[in-house]
Every structure is written in structure tokens, then in C-alpha cells.
Amino acid sequence: MFMPTIFIFRHLSMFHFGAEAGSMLRFMLTGRWKRGSMSETESSNEYREQRLANLAALQMLGYPPYGRAFERSGSLSELRAAFEEGRTVKAAGRLATVRDMGKSIFADLRDGSDRFQLYVQMKTLGEEAFKAFNLLDLGDHIGIEGELFTTRTGEATIKITRWTLLSKALLPPPEKWHGLKDVEMRYRQRYLDLIGNPEVRELFNKRFAMIREIRQYLADRGFMEVETPMLQAQAGGAAAKPFVTHYGALGSDVYMRIAPELYLKRLLVGGFDKVFELNRNFRNEGLDRTHNPEFTMLEIYEAFSDVTGMHELIQGMITHVAQSVFGSLVIGEGETALDLTPPWREVTYHALVKEKMGEGWFDLPLTDACAQAEALGLSLDPGWDLLMVTHEVYEKTIEPSLIQPTFVTRLPANLVPLARTCSDDPSLVDVFELVIRGQEVAPAYTEMNDPIEQRQRFLDQVGDDASKLDIDFITALEHGMPPAGGMGVGIDRLMMILSGAEAIRDVILFPQLKRKAD
């Protein structure tokens, strides 16, 4: 269903068109006749000046520089899919390349879906509209009407009969062949990265597809998506440093959340049995290859389930996403290829440590254990006990070596204050950490629902500072939280793994960077 598009083509006969008009307007605007007469201090604006002159010239010729809605026959990829020799179509997009042949021009139009070649012929278009076309610059958005045909070299092309200006670009697009390489500019001006580097746009298309599939996967299994506070009076649910901000109306400081966990559990108390939240967390920590201060986290809670239920859920979810979005369960090639074919390896924390350090590790005297750890090149703190030394060994040498997906289970209780202990061993908790490519992707727990024990664990963690205790959360538990499985999934890291990205900045559109000095 298409509304007829109204093209307004006004013709001003008092001007000769094209370059002459451009020069005349440039003179009128700047008082200078030739570019060469401009001082070198204006050099950084040379492109802008040139384009402003072209804009003014186009405007005088009846082409308003910033148009409104333009009815298209379809996106460029839709036009390509429905190609039919001789059909009249309307299309819109950004002028990507121009090959000027004199009395005819080939140009590439690009939109969010594809590129499409335009053939601009003086004979077809008429001399005035043709000359006005010459005032366009790379990066301008135009709307066109024309006829589909195939060139001598076999390329689907639109021979345009009319065109209109939709948006004049005052600054040039990135270099057409090499694309935009400057890493800083790629992140700070991501739009230029997206214009110049099609593979970047494709990666973010896939990120959207991945998130859409995850939401659908969970919705299909009866999970409800919720939003809980990002501004919190106490930043709980994880042990990270929060960002502090000030709430003027309340006259008090509030924290950006570091995790939604404590609110999602309140919802379990309230009777929502299957909930998830997929949104941003904020942690006031350093920046590196795998850390951005704001990152996207998926947290899932399921009443009457436990860590085993989470195991099934995450394995199913990731393999589904890999297959449907990335088309394969094998990521990468050769030695470093990742094979996501289920079932994934499941191994206890203790077994992994023994595998690395020997069967007798947990019976070693502390000094012997420290000696062995230091022999691996680890630097230890003198105050550490065997559990802490063990965990250092795990984090620094074992976890990074787990390339293929691995569920590490039954972690020491002191590492995980919000999880329930194993029924056969109170020193361990009923959890797993899913590790892929040496990175912790998803921790899951059988959640602690005993308010008395929860209060004690919090107190153990924060010391005597009762002000850091989330009393309201404890109160919620006292109203009775059903036994539950819970899980967190780092969406950015999952995206890195599935797309093969080396840095978290490559999967976040606008990653945090240092502020530019003024």
C-alpha cells in the first residue's frame, strides 16, 4: 500500500546550473571566488564549506536540503529480491560512491539493508536535474524514482527519472576502500564506523538477533520479563563497587545497581515464579578487554527449580542462539575452535583443582601448598589460607584453560554468599559457573531462601556495618521465598564468544572511553 509520492521539481531558469552556480553561490556566501584564496586556517573546514556551497546551490535550484518522509517501493534489499526488468520503483538511501562519466553517472545508493546501483543519464533525467545531481556529495541522502534494468555487465540497476534531496551531509563519509581504521574514532563516532565498515553493522545486527532469540526462548518457556530499579538505596546482589549519584528531590545519594538479583528474588516472594531481567548493570571498576563499566546482564529466576534446572536452561539457550543466529555450534576454526555441541562437560571445582595440583592437594600443609602455587608463578598474599590459595590457582591457571564449555560445580561456600549449601557438604554451595573460552559466562545457584542464614551470611560479609545490610530484602525472605534456581548471564561476553570478538568494546555500540581533554 503506497501513497503516491509528490515530487516537487522547481526550475530556476535565471541560473545556469552545476559548477557555475556552485561557484557563484560560494562567492555570495563567502565573498571569495576561488577556494585557493582561502587561508590555511580554514583547511579543516574545507569540506564543510564546499558542501555548504553545494547545499545553497541546490536550495536555489529548488532542492530543499532536508526533506521529510519519502515513500519507497521497498528497502534496497527488497528491491533486489523483487527485481523485475522495466519496473518503476522508488528508493531512498545514502549516496555511497559516484562514478562520473560525463553525460551519465553511475552511483551507489546504500540503505540499512543493501546497496543498489543507480544510473543517472542526462538524456533521461533532463539537463537541469542532471546538473543539480552533480551538486550532490558522498554521504547525501536522496530519494529517487526510476526504472529497473540490467547493465551490460549484468548488474541490477535503477535508471533514475526523478530524484529529490532528503538530507545534505556537511561532512564527508569515511574513506571508501579502507574504511575507518582509527580505533578511537570508531568507538567515539560509532556512526562513522557503521557507515564505513559493513562488518561492524552486521555484528550489531547479530547482537540484536541474539538478544531477540534469548527473549523469545525464555518467553516460550513461561518466563516473564520485568524491570527492577537501577537507582537503588543500597547496591546489593554482588560484591562490586557501585557508582554513586545524587537524588535532588530526596536530598540523598542513591546507587546505580550492580545487580538486579535482590529485586528479582522479591518477585519470587511476590508469586511471579519465572522471571528474568535483561538490562544494564553498572560497576565502578577498571576498563579492559573484558570489562565495561556498564554492561548488559541477563538474570533469570525460576521458583521450585534449582541449579540443575538452570544447567538445562542455559545449555539449551546458548546452543539455540548459536544455531539460529550464528548458524553453527562450532565457532572458529582449527585448534582454537569452540564446539558447543551438548552435553557440555560438568566437573566439580575440587576435581579440577586436584587434576591440576594432584590428588593430595587439599590435605597439604599450607606452606607446601603455597610453595606449589608459587612454583606456578603465582604471587600469594601471606595472610591467605588454603581455600584462598586454591582459588587463586583456580582463577589464574585453571579457569583460563577451560576453552570448551564447562560447568564447574560445587564451589566453596565462602565464595558465594547468596547460594544454598550442598545437602551432603555444608562447606560447598550448590552452584555452577559456566566457563567458555576461559571466561566466566554464567554463574547459577540453587538460591538461598533461609532468611536466618541469609542474614548471617550478609553480616559475615559486611562485618558489623549493619547499615550495609539490605533489611528490606531479609524481610522479604522472612515472608517466604520458594526454593529456586537463579542464573546470571553476561550478554556482552556471550556475544564476544559467539562472534569471536576479542574485546568487549567491539560488541558494545558506545563503549566507555576516557573523556577528551578540552
Added chain:
RNA sequence: GGGCCGUUAGCUCAGUCGGUAGAGCAGCGCACUUUUAAUGCGCGGGUCGUCGGUUCAAGUCCGACACGGCCUACCA
């Protein structure tokens, strides 16, 4: 926070032993009605990240700073 590397035209990059700056793309001009990294001829474009130092002379050597990258540290 520490170490190493980088910053040259709008973009992508060269720049030798310290001797006053180069290419491709983009831009401007001319030619060209089936090209596609169009082509050919011509032209313009630089505070060599910033500040200071050494030197007759600094893009080049030295120091500080800014920003970026990698490593490391911190980090549920």
C-alpha cells in the same frame, strides 16, 4: 596504578643518517552516455598530538603532558 608501543593532509598510510613533507582515496577544474576501488590530465590541501629542551637546523633526538592500543595490577 606500573611497563611497552603509537599519534604525519578530511580518511588510509609512507617519510632513510637530523637538512624546511609524500602517495592513494576524498575535494576542486577539464574530458568522457554501461561504469563499478571508473579512467586520463591538471590544481588545491599540513601548528607532523601538545608544551618544553638539545642543535646552525627537529616529523626525526631528549623530557613532560594528553589521548589511544597491548601487557600487567585491581575487579563476583
